[in-house]
Amino acid sequence: MAIKLTKRRLEFLEHLVRLFQEAQEPVHYAAVAESVGVSKWTAYDVLKELEKVGFLARSYSVNENETGRSVVLYSPTQAAFELFRPVRRSLTALADWNAVREQVSHIAEALQKRSVREAQNRILQASPKVEQKLEFCAWMLGGLIHYMSRMDDRLKRVVIEITSGIKQSEVLLAMFVGTVSGVVIRSVGKELDPKMTGLVQQFHQCLPDLSQEEVQVMAEFLRQKMDDKFQ
Numbered sequence: 001m002a003i004k005l006t007k008r009r010l011e012f013l014e015h016l017v018r019l020f021q022e023a024q025e026p027v028h029y030a031a032v033a034e035s036v037g038v039s040k041w042t043a044y045d046v047l048k049e050l051e052k053v054g055f056l057a058r059s060y061s062v063n064e065n066e067t068g069r070s071v072v073l074y075s076p077t078q079a080a081f082e083l084f085r086p087v088r089r090s091l092t093a094l095a096d097w098n099a100v101r102e103q104v105s106h107i108a109e110a111l112q113k114r115s116v117r118e119a120q121n122r123i124l125q126a127s128p129k130v131e132q133k134l135e136f137c138a139w140m141l142g143g144l145i146h147y148m149s150r151m152d153d154r155l156k157r158v159v160i161e162i163t164s165g166i167k168q169s170e171v172l173l174a175m176f177v178g179t180v181s182g183v184v185i186r187s188v189g190k191e192l193d194p195k196m197t198g199l200v201q202q203f204h205q206c207l208p209d210l211s212q213e214e215v216q217v218m219a220e221f222l223r224q225k226m227d228d229k230f231q
Helices: 007-023 029-036 040-052 078-084 094-112 116-129 133-149 153-163 169-191 194-209 212-230
Strands: 056-062 070-076
Touching: 007 029, 007 040, 007 070, 007 078, 029 040, 029 070, 040 056, 040 070, 133 169, 133 194, 133 212, 153 169, 153 212, 169 194, 169 212
Parallel strands: none
Antiparallel strands: 056 070
16 A cells, blocks of 8 residues: 655655765755754654655664764665656656766765775665666666776776777676676675675676667766776
8 A cells, every 4th residue: 555645744755865865875864854944853753754654764873973872864765766756667868868877977976985895885775776777777887987996007907908899888888897896806805795796697687678778878878987087
């Protein structure tokens, strides 16, 4: 049975989803309070109710200012994302891809400031919430472009040499993801969460299900990023 939200709860949920997408990490209830324009205790009460009905997931973070104290954070669940994301089975307009490309660019920029472990945690945290296969694949590209930026120049050249001459879009995407993830697994070792290997496999499973147009646009995005960052 679908759960109906009051306008008030829907407003709070919309603000939290937006804040989560901007920061790419769980959100403190005080940030939601500031965004909505209410007290932090009011926000906390509403978010607890949203958690009870399955739209939010709670997590905790250590409060650096108070020893032994933890901070309550919230992330949107799949149900929350479904409320604000229109269903789209294929890429039907350039505007659709522009929105995804902008999101992935933002993700890649945010990941640049994080360690390998922090970056992989952000990808693992967000990727299960991505409903559409195109967006999932774009998420993986954004993450692996970040990984590539952390490689030494010799390894970067290896990736560029392997992928630069590939004309077929689907082959390019598969080869890039396979090559970079392989380098990451060998170089990062125990730092890499085993779940990341599963996400790479999921990428290869999703790729054949994308339309020809989607694959071509994904490949163009990758080529552009490779030229901008690594040439």
